[in-house]
Amino acid sequence: MLYGFGRLALVLWLCAVGGQAFTLFAFHNAVAEAHTAEIAARASALASRVAASAAERAAIGFPLADQNDLQRLIEVASTGGGGVRLYVVDPRGTVLFATAQAAGTPVPASWMGGAAGLPAEPxxxxxxxxxxxxxxVADALGKPAGAVLGLAPQQDARVEVLAALRETATVTAVFLAAIGLLAVLGTRLLLSGVCRSVLERTAFYAADARQLQADAPAAVAVADPALSAVLAGLRAAETEAARIDGEVLR
Incomplete structure (x- = not known):
C-alpha cells in the first residue's frame, strides 16, 4: 500500500497520463481534420485541371471517349498528386480513362453525385x-458529357496523420516515463527511513512478545503457587488419560 508522498506521486502520474492522452486525442482529431481538408483541396484542384482541359475540347464537339490524351494527362497529374486517383467517366458512371481502374467498368453509383443524374456543379x-x-464536363450543347472524379484514399491519409503524430507520441512517452521514474525514486528516497524505522520497531515488538511468552509460565508460578499446582495436576491427569486410552486401544 502507498501512503503519503507515494500515493500523491501515483495520483499525479495518473493525472499526467490522462492529460497527455487527452492532448494526443485532441491533436489527432485536429491533424486529421486539417489533413482531410488538404487532400480534398488537392483532389479538387487535380480534377478541375483535367476537367478544364476536357471541357475545352468537348465544347467544340469532341466527345470525352475520343479524347485519348486524357489518359496521359491524368497519369501525369496523379504522379505529383500525393496518392490522388483520377477517373474520367461518362454520364452513366462508366470509366473512360483512369489511373486505378480498367476502362469500361462502372464506378460506384454514390460517386456520381446522386440518382437524378450528373450535377451541374462540382x-x-x-x-x-x-x-x-x-x-x-459539359458538351457543345451544354449537356453533361461526363465528369472527372478525384479520389484521395483515406488509408493514405491515416498513414500521414500517424506519421505526423509519431514525434509527439514519442515525446509524450518519454515525458511520462521520466515522471514515473522521478516519482518512484522520490518515493523510495523519502520513505526509506520510515520503512527502516517501521521494520526495526516490528522486530523489537516481535522479540518482546516472544520473551513475554517464554516468561509467562514462570510468572504464573511465582504469582500464584496454588494456580501453578492446579495446572500441574491438570497436565498429570491429561497424561494419565492418554496412557489409559492407549492401553484400551491395544
Whole structure:
C-alpha cells in the first residue's frame, strides 16, 4: 500500500497520463481534420485541371471517349498528386480513362453525385474509403458529357496523420516515463527511513512478545503457587488419560 508522498506521486502520474492522452486525442482529431481538408483541396484542384482541359475540347464537339490524351494527362497529374486517383467517366458512371481502374467498368453509383443524374456543379463526398471530388464536363450543347472524379484514399491519409503524430507520441512517452521514474525514486528516497524505522520497531515488538511468552509460565508460578499446582495436576491427569486410552486401544 502507498501512503503519503507515494500515493500523491501515483495520483499525479495518473493525472499526467490522462492529460497527455487527452492532448494526443485532441491533436489527432485536429491533424486529421486539417489533413482531410488538404487532400480534398488537392483532389479538387487535380480534377478541375483535367476537367478544364476536357471541357475545352468537348465544347467544340469532341466527345470525352475520343479524347485519348486524357489518359496521359491524368497519369501525369496523379504522379505529383500525393496518392490522388483520377477517373474520367461518362454520364452513366462508366470509366473512360483512369489511373486505378480498367476502362469500361462502372464506378460506384454514390460517386456520381446522386440518382437524378450528373450535377451541374462540382460535388464532393467523404466516407470510409476517402474523399471524393467530382467535376462535371459539359458538351457543345451544354449537356453533361461526363465528369472527372478525384479520389484521395483515406488509408493514405491515416498513414500521414500517424506519421505526423509519431514525434509527439514519442515525446509524450518519454515525458511520462521520466515522471514515473522521478516519482518512484522520490518515493523510495523519502520513505526509506520510515520503512527502516517501521521494520526495526516490528522486530523489537516481535522479540518482546516472544520473551513475554517464554516468561509467562514462570510468572504464573511465582504469582500464584496454588494456580501453578492446579495446572500441574491438570497436565498429570491429561497424561494419565492418554496412557489409559492407549492401553484400551491395544
Amino acid at each position: 460535388w464532393d463526398l467523404a466516407d470510409r474509403d476517402g474523399v471524393l471530388v467530382g467535376v462535371p
